Amino acid sequence: MKKIKGYSITLTVNNENYDLTAEPNRTLLEVLRDDLHLTGTKESCGEGACGSCTVLVDDQPVRSCLTLAVAVEGRHITTIEGLSQGGALHPVQDAFVAHHAIQCGFCSPGMILTAYALLKENPSPTEEEIRRAISGNVCRCTGYAKIVEAIKSLADQGRQER
Amino acid sequence: MKKFDLIGKDMKRVDTASKATGEALFSGDLILPRMLVGKVLRSPYPHARIISIDTSKAEKLPGVKAVITAKDMSGDKWGVFKYTQDQQFLPTEKVRYVGEEVAAVAAVDEDTALEALSLIDVQYEPLPAVFTVDDALAPNAPLIHDVYPSNINIHVKIDVGDVEKGFSESFLVREDTFTAPEDSYFQGEPYAVAAQFDNAGNLEIWMPNAGPHLKAKPLSNVLKIPLNKVRVRKITIGGAFGGRSEIAPADVICAFLARKAKRPVKIIYTREENTVATRQAHAMVTTIKTGVDKEGHVVARDITCRMDGGAYSSTGPIAVSVPFLCMEQAYRMENIRYNGYRILTNKPIRGMFRTHGRAFACGVDTQLDMLGAELGIDPLTMRLRNARQTGDYTPTKSFVASCGMTETIIRTGEQSGWKEKFGKLPPFHGIGIGTNSVQTGFPMGIRGGSQAFIKLNEDGGITVITGIVDNGQGNDNMIVQIAAEELGISPDDVQLISADTEVTPSDPGSYSMCETFIGGNAVRLAAQDVKMKLFKIAAGEFGVGEDELTARDRKIFVTSNPEKSMNIAKAVRIALSRNESISGEGSYWPNVDAKREWVKNPYGQLSETFSFGTVIVEVKVDPETGQVEVIEAWAAQDVGYALNPKVIEGQFEGGFAMGGQGGMLSEFHQWHEGRVLNPTHLGYMVPLAIDMPKINNIIVETIDPNGPYGAKEAGMSVAMSAAQAYSGAISNAIGVYLKDFPLTPDIILKAIEGKGKREQ
Amino acid sequence: MRLPPFQYLEPENITEALSMMDTYKDTVKIIAGGTEVINHMKHRLLSPAFVMNIAKLGDLGGISVLDHEIVLGASTTLKEIANSPVIKEKCKAIAEAAFQVASPTIAAMGTIGGNILQNTRCMTYNQSEIVLTGLDSCHKRGGTICLAVKGSTRCFSVYQGDMAPALIAFDAQCILRKSGATRTIPIIDLFTGNGVQPFSIGSDEILTGIIIPKQDGTSGSAYKKLRIRGSIDFPLVSAASVIWVGADGKITSSRMVIGAAGPAPRMVEEASLAIQGQLPGEIDLEALAGMAYGLTEGADNLAMPGAYRRKMARVLLKRAVQEALEDVKRGI
Ligand SMILES: Cc1cc2nc3c(=O)[nH]c(=O)nc-3n(C[C@H](O)[C@H](O)[C@H](O)COP(=O)(O)OP(=O)(O)OC[C@H]3O[C@@H](n4cnc5c(N)ncnc54)[C@H](O)[C@@H]3O)c2cc1C
Numbered sequence A: 001m002k003k004i005k006g007y008s009i010t011l012t013v014n015n016e017n018y019d020l021t022a023e024p025n026r027t028l029l030e031v032l033r034d035d036l037h038l039t040g041t042k043e044s045c046g047e048g049a050c051g052s053c054t055v056l057v058d059d060q061p062v063r064s065c066l067t068l069a070v071a072v073e074g075r076h077i078t079t080i081e082g083l084s085q086g087g088a089l090h091p092v093q094d095a096f097v098a099h100h101a102i103q104c105g106f107c108s109p110g111m112i113l114t115a116y117a118l119l120k121e122n123p124s125p126t127e128e129e130i131r132r133a134i135s136g137n138v139c140r141c142t143g144y145a146k147i148v149e150a151i152k153s154l155a156d157q158g159r160q161e162r
Numbered sequence B: 001m002k003k004f005d006l007i008g009k010d011m012k013r014v015d016t017a018s019k020a021t022g023e024a025l026f027s028g029d030l031i032l033p034r035m036l037v038g039k040v041l042r043s044p045y046p047h048a049r050i051i052s053i054d055t056s057k058a059e060k061l062p063g064v065k066a067v068i069t070a071k072d073m074s075g076d077k078w079g080v081f082k083y084t085q086d087q088q089f090l091p092t093e094k095v096r097y098v099g100e101e102v103a104a105v106a107a108v109d110e111d112t113a114l115e116a117l118s119l120i121d122v123q124y125e126p127l128p129a130v131f132t133v134d135d136a137l138a139p140n141a142p143l144i145h146d147v148y149p150s151n152i153n154i155h156v157k158i159d160v161g162d163v164e165k166g167f168s169e170s171f172l173v174r175e176d177t178f179t180a181p182e183d184s185y186f187q188g189e190p191y192a193v194a195a196q197f198d199n200a201g202n203l204e205i206w207m208p209n210a211g212p213h214l215k216a217k218p219l220s221n222v223l224k225i226p227l228n229k230v231r232v233r234k235i236t237i238g239g240a241f242g243g244r245s246e247i248a249p250a251d252v253i254c255a256f257l258a259r260k261a262k263r264p265v266k267i268i269y270t271r272e273e274n275t276v277a278t279r280q281a282h283a284m285v286t287t288i289k290t291g292v293d294k295e296g297h298v299v300a301r302d303i304t305c306r307m308d309g310g311a312y313s314s315t316g317p318i319a320v321s322v323p324f325l326c327m328e329q330a331y332r333m334e335n336i337r338y339n340g341y342r343i344l345t346n347k348p349i350r351g352m353f354r355t356h357g358r359a360f361a362c363g364v365d366t367q368l369d370m371l372g373a374e375l376g377i378d379p380l381t382m383r384l385r386n387a388r389q390t391g392d393y394t395p396t397k398s399f400v401a402s403c404g405m406t407e408t409i410i411r412t413g414e415q416s417g418w419k420e421k422f423g424k425l426p427p428f429h430g431i432g433i434g435t436n437s438v439q440t441g442f443p444m445g446i447r448g449g450s451q452a453f454i455k456l457n458e459d460g461g462i463t464v465i466t467g468i469v470d471n472g473q474g475n476d477n478m479i480v481q482i483a484a485e486e487l488g489i490s491p492d493d494v495q496l497i498s499a500d501t502e503v504t505p506s507d508p509g510s511y512s513m514c515e516t517f518i519g520g521n522a523v524r525l526a527a528q529d530v531k532m533k534l535f536k537i538a539a540g541e542f543g544v545g546e547d548e549l550t551a552r553d554r555k556i557f558v559t560s561n562p563e564k565s566m567n568i569a570k571a572v573r574i575a576l577s578r579n580e581s582i583s584g585e586g587s588y589w590p591n592v593d594a595k596r597e598w599v600k601n602p603y604g605q606l607s608e609t610f611s612f613g614t615v616i617v618e619v620k621v622d623p624e625t626g627q628v629e630v631i632e633a634w635a636a637q638d639v640g641y642a643l644n645p646k647v648i649e650g651q652f653e654g655g656f657a658m659g660g661q662g663g664m665l666s667e668f669h670q671w672h673e674g675r676v677l678n679p680t681h682l683g684y685m686v687p688l689a690i691d692m693p694k695i696n697n698i699i700v701e702t703i704d705p706n707g708p709y710g711a712k713e714a715g716m717s718v719a720m721s722a723a724q725a726y727s728g729a730i731s732n733a734i735g736v737y738l739k740d741f742p743l744t745p746d747i748i749l750k751a752i753e754g755k756g757k758r759e760q
Numbered sequence C: 001m002r003l004p005p006f007q008y009l010e011p012e013n014i015t016e017a018l019s020m021m022d023t024y025k026d027t028v029k030i031i032a033g034g035t036e037v038i039n040h041m042k043h044r045l046l047s048p049a050f051v052m053n054i055a056k057l058g059d060l061g062g063i064s065v066l067d068h069e070i071v072l073g074a075s076t077t078l079k080e081i082a083n084s085p086v087i088k089e090k091c092k093a094i095a096e097a098a099f100q101v102a103s104p105t106i107a108a109m110g111t112i113g114g115n116i117l118q119n120t121r122c123m124t125y126n127q128s129e130i131v132l133t134g135l136d137s138c139h140k141r142g143g144t145i146c147l148a149v150k151g152s153t154r155c156f157s158v159y160q161g162d163m164a165p166a167l168i169a170f171d172a173q174c175i176l177r178k179s180g181a182t183r184t185i186p187i188i189d190l191f192t193g194n195g196v197q198p199f200s201i202g203s204d205e206i207l208t209g210i211i212i213p214k215q216d217g218t219s220g221s222a223y224k225k226l227r228i229r230g231s232i233d234f235p236l237v238s239a240a241s242v243i244w245v246g247a248d249g250k251i252t253s254s255r256m257v258i259g260a261a262g263p264a265p266r267m268v269e270e271a272s273l274a275i276q277g278q279l280p281g282e283i284d285l286e287a288l289a290g291m292a293y294g295l296t297e298g299a300d301n302l303a304m305p306g307a308y309r310r311k312m313a314r315v316l317l318k319r320a321v322q323e324a325l326e327d328v329k330r331g332i
């Protein structure tokens, strides 16, 4: 049994372990941004309604603004900084850039991670499935058309690969 | 047209890879050594006299490094125009809306800052408040500012031709009133500011902005330091949409806190603060009287619009004018009268908004549809008959150098199958059209022009220095694209230094749709300046005339004999060794009438050119719930020339979502005694991916004579006309013209029921 | 937005969790998916001394199909429920409700227990400080006024959970445990009907599971939700219906529920009585739907006006019944 007030936790973020002291009232979003300086994860609403703060916890998209950091100890957390490996863009990031799915870019980290998780679970989603999967991610700039196109381009690849 | 390597092509944007990886830093991402957290104490009253502010307890709280109130400032009032100077960044006498800044603290962490706020004791004497335009105008209404009698903040009056005569000569005249409540920006990035001073008293400050120079000047004024000590830095910006152009209290507060605490301070607004304490869009009531002849040509028009401006002026004179100007650009009208009023209320401050004026443009267009219906002329034909044409003058005397309005109407009509659909669709299924036009800039005093520098390096790479700011729309890429195209180099060879007031020259900012036209022209001229210097060197080496040379693939070669070539790098080295300058300079001043003024003299060339757009949407309405399903959309704009077609499409789609899907179906604010009840994403419903229809983009090119490569601006006329298409389509579907926007399901259902009752 | 300070508890099994509840009672708040609790704490609608995370308790998760019932562990996520083949087949309305909660990401975090026990909502209650400072506290914030309905002596907040109406339509029961005692009550009885204190769950109790009884005969069900956007939208009003028919094709029983009707979901009992023994083709849907109107409160405290929401209760109920009947017909 744990009964804790401000205690040491170990977070596994982008395959690295971080030993931290975190008050239990810190959200995962706050710890990622303020303690680990992983500022790619954005806060746009702080109440679960926009998806900008989406990170992956064991490959599932999660609202980090609604997640207590202490509650995700021991799980694998992936932020946008952890998606690209060895300097090259991840194919999802690449598709977003190539298809002009990014304008101001504030929604992009959350959107890309949500798309990544969708494609992992379902490599060849239909347009309807894509729109639904990202329906909790607000983008104020693009009207979503180019975002859907970017994800669709990967979905088509997924279909071909099967 | 001449062939280009980069211009007119789908070029990947230079800024988006770093946004995709999360590396791009926004203001709220900055982490500076010893940085403090700034927080603002806000007014709990819509209107109250400030009796006293006691900060002593807050100052004593451990971890608090600075507390500021109005006492720390000069008390000067600020305004965009001399005649609108009415806002203190921290008020001394009165608060005028719930959420207005009253005091601020900087502390070692957020919890301490919040606790400190709770320890500030402010004594208020609540005053009677007004929350609607009608209440504000009532005979005994409390005055929000002494300087604005009857709470009338701005009155723009335009009178051209003979309106009364026009009405008497009209075949048909209608008068209707249209209304819409406030809407909001909801930029992705909530407002954030970081500021620090160095030992020499230089300020470095980062914030989302639509023009760094527009922020620097008032900061210099209020901090009483010269402009060269105010360094508004470049930073990634998460959207502006017409806002973020003026100085914001948060900017000033952050700077004062940093100066007092002698440490960097960062303020990050919550979503609520972004909605309540930055800017909102105006609520408005518009009465439109229009007379037409038998063929549907508008003969005379008289428009009165009353906008709810909230507590301060902001960009009031511009906001009152722009919806009218858009309409006078879009449609021919000879006898026209406009009375635009901005009325003050005890509500948050309203500013310019990308899709500003839905109760205006939708009113004009709805009424045009109504008049057409009475005459037996369909909406598309009504627009064709009244469409602005190249070579026209607008009523307020702007010359229209290029105009593709008719083409946008015809092409959207053809692609959507308008003829086969209008009037022939099954019940509750409708199609509608909207048209609009926007300016590419307007008279901005000394800030009207843009300047750019280009520096060459000995390896052939360049650095472009310009004041152009990118709010997300892709301006950085536009700059690189133009410079690289002109010099025949790769975008990778271009380093960009922009939107930094320490080094980059003056520029009007991005909020008046002028960055491509004015800033882009300046960059192009700077690149041409450099090119001519390089050509001079190469011409000497090859023994040919400068006009016989071409720059391409990082080389300069003789156009008729490409074998004769030299690397640009070599030309640079030659110049350096000869001590010849090869830096370039360009500046562009648009052809606008400097004497034109929003209120005093609203006549003369407003903007050098205008864009024109048409949107058509097809909808189905659920007759039992009033809910709207958008089946498909067609969006066309005369963009002049498409520098980067994918960027243009993105602007169309984003503008369509904001103006049409959001602006006409779901976005509006709800109120309780001057308090916004839906300040966040949960209550304020911006469109989601699942809501959006298929959008067919139609890019119309007229090649503006003065735009860079013929370009104008990238999508604002689509953004501004989408709402009209929605309202037209819904009216068409249900057989009732609607006048109160947005068209939420309850309003639509009421109209359907009302019609059913009338028919019984 | 910062969370208020609290102590964090992470029990390792249900017994430990129950004993913590017993110890801390009113001062502890359970967090499951956290999608509601965290928001409420950020808005200072809640400031518990202790927060107990039950998400990791293995004993509370999962869907079990038994002979006479289906049992949903309280921590089963809405995503699991929406995707479960058994639920989709046997209790379509429940799967449909889960499918429509918030957005897929939130449905993957949110649990069925948390969804049922989410607080009632009101535009003048679910607000941050900026909006509400300077106003007197409303009933739900411990005051004596109602900001939504002037002069009201009671709270008009609305229960906007999606799952409860569908579960109630299936006559689902919930299992409530506390140290040394377990009780099983119909979900409808969890609701007090009082917006200030909407649930009858004890401060030392944990909701551990939901039982959906199996019933004989052919059934059809549907859940209809009215919202402005296609996602991230609480129901403005909703309707669930379940209809069973016997071997003779006549309706043996039915349950209809209106959600977002007021502080609790409302059963349209009159309608169930009215169609008992009828053939699916004989039903006067309009008359039936009309019975939903009066059950829905029409306060103007959500995104759409109350008068409109009341009307829509009628439309949604009609559509839910219609679809359930069609399912029945297909099943025969
Ligand atoms: C953006 C957004 C949109 C939403 N949209 C919808 C919607 O459309 N429809 C809808 O129905 N809901 C919606 N919600 C509300 C809510 O988040 C979800 O319903 C979710 O299912 C709640 O589950 P949770 O596990 O996250 O609850 P938590 O936040 O963990 O808990 C909610 C409440 O239940 C209590 N609780 C949880 N589990 C137990 C238990 N086992 N025993 C006793 N008490 C318990 C908690 O103490 C708390 O009071 C939305 C939320 C957000 C943030």
Ligand code: FES
Pocket: A042, A043, A044, A045, A046, A047, A048, A049, A050, A051, A052, A053, A054, A063, A064, A065, A066
């Ligand atoms: S910031 Fe987390 S969902 Fe908006």
Ligand code: FES
Pocket: A101, A102, A103, A104, A105, A106, A107, A108, A138, A139, A140, A141, A142, B188, B238, B239, B472
């Ligand atoms: S790109 Fe700006 S919010 Fe999505």
